[in-house]
Amino acid sequence: MNIILLGGTGSIGTLSLELIDEFNYNLLGVSLGTDTCKSLEIVKKFKPEYICVRKEEDKAIFKDYVKNIFVGNTGLDELASIKCDILINALSGSVGLKPTISALKAKNDIALANKESLVMAGDIVMDLARKENVKIYPVDSEHSAIWQCLNGEDNKTIKKLYITASGGAFRDKKREELVDVTVTDALNHPNWKMGKKITIDSATMMNKGFEVIEAHHLFGVSYENIKPIMHKESIVHSLVLFNDSNMKALLAPISMKEPILYALNKGSRVKYDNGFNLTTLHFKNISFKRFPCLKYAIEAGKKGGIMPTVLQAANEAAVELFLNGKIKFLDIEEIVYQELKKTKNFKPSLEDIIRVNEEVKNRVIGGRL
Numbered sequence: 001m002n003i004i005l006l007g008g009t010g011s012i013g014t015l016s017l018e019l020i021d022e023f024n025y026n027l028l029g030v031s032l033g034t035d036t037c038k039s040l041e042i043v044k045k046f047k048p049e050y051i052c053v054r055k056e057e058d059k060a061i062f063k064d065y066v067k068n069i070f071v072g073n074t075g076l077d078e079l080a081s082i083k084c085d086i087l088i089n090a091l092s093g094s095v096g097l098k099p100t101i102s103a104l105k106a107k108n109d110i111a112l113a114n115k116e117s118l119v120m121a122g123d124i125v126m127d128l129a130r131k132e133n134v135k136i137y138p139v140d141s142e143h144s145a146i147w148q149c150l151n152g153e154d155n156k157t158i159k160k161l162y163i164t165a166s167g168g169a170f171r172d173k174k175r176e177e178l179v180d181v182t183v184t185d186a187l188n189h190p191n192w193k194m195g196k197k198i199t200i201d202s203a204t205m206m207n208k209g210f211e212v213i214e215a216h217h218l219f220g221v222s223y224e225n226i227k228p229i230m231h232k233e234s235i236v237h238s239l240v241l242f243n244d245s246n247m248k249a250l251l252a253p254i255s256m257k258e259p260i261l262y263a264l265n266k267g268s269r270v271k272y273d274n275g276f277n278l279t280t281l282h283f284k285n286i287s288f289k290r291f292p293c294l295k296y297a298i299e300a301g302k303k304g305g306i307m308p309t310v311l312q313a314a315n316e317a318a319v320e321l322f323l324n325g326k327i328k329f330l331d332i333e334e335i336v337y338q339e340l341k342k343t344k345n346f347k348p349s350l351e352d353i354i355r356v357n358e359e360v361k362n363r364v365i366g367g368r369l
């Protein structure tokens with residue numbers, strides 16, 4: 001299996017590389033982050049034909065080991081356009097959108113971990129996938145679970161999708177207790193070890209809002225019939241209720257390796273022993289008042305047009321400000337709310353989406369970084 005991996009040094013990238021190693025798949029190409037030590041290790045170990053580095057000056061570090069070196073965001077597009085069996089898009093944030101489009105145009109099937117691609121431009125991405133006859137396989141564990149529950153089913157028989165949420169770092173805190181929480185507090189996720197951006201998005205519950213939008217696009221289910229639900233054990237990865245009152249759930253270890261492996265094999269099961277401890281399971285409703293970002297995301301998804309792009313961009317910039325100590329935790333949701341409020345909706349082209357994404361991010365950052 002020839003694999004191109006975007007986001008090789010991130011958390012999903014690292015797990016993907018472990019699987020590529022364990023299963024002897026071929027890493028044809030990989031994009032690398034700012035950690036040059038880790039990047040060099042990857043290049044020496046996997047010997048990819050193609051890599052993409054952040055800056056022109058990084059080329060010198062790798063030139064003795066790789067023939068083809070792409071650079072920067074245009075380099076990501078070039079790498080995504082190389083023919084492969086499957087491309088893993090494990091980039092974090094809006095930078096992942098254009099490479100998703102490039103991969104689709106090159107007719108590369110995608111294992112999609114970059115949820116922002118679908119949040120920002122779900123209609124355009126899914127239309128293009130249909131037009132090019134390319135498959136998008138979800139890597140997000142909730143969507144992998146739904147996909148597995150829908151195996152052998154007719155999507156028309158879906159009554160409701162239940163997307164489970166662990167609740168993030170502050171699930172047991174009241175709103176008034178969030179006023180002075182620190183970056184370290186927010187990064188302390190009870191169940192999952194993930195990248196910084198998504199860990200903050202879990203604490204605000206924006207991540208679950210993004211996942212509702214993602215599920216809407218992947219499975220063609222209306223927003224009214226997608227319900228996020230709190231499940232603190234993170235064992236049930238999601239559930240599907242069918243129109244005959246039967247319900248399926250997918251239970252799996254708290255690990256991203258299973259969804260990555262299932263996506264890489266395009267829905268075929270391969271033997272993999274990762275252990276599994278079944279425990280008592282709890283479910284409860286999520287309050288929009290306690291987690292307003294979830295409400296903003298679902299509302300933006302329902303409105304469609306440019307709103308989900310604005311939601312994503314405002315959140316991405318606000319999370320960056322928070323991680324850099326420039327704003328407080330609760331400012332994130334306020335910034336997202338204000339940006340959505342001032343937006344006049346319209347039906348965007350891909351160019352509009354890319355432009356508005358930059359405009360909103362620049363406005364929110366406002367020279368503060």
Ligand code: MG
Pocket residue numbers: 140141142211
């Ligand atoms: Mg998820």
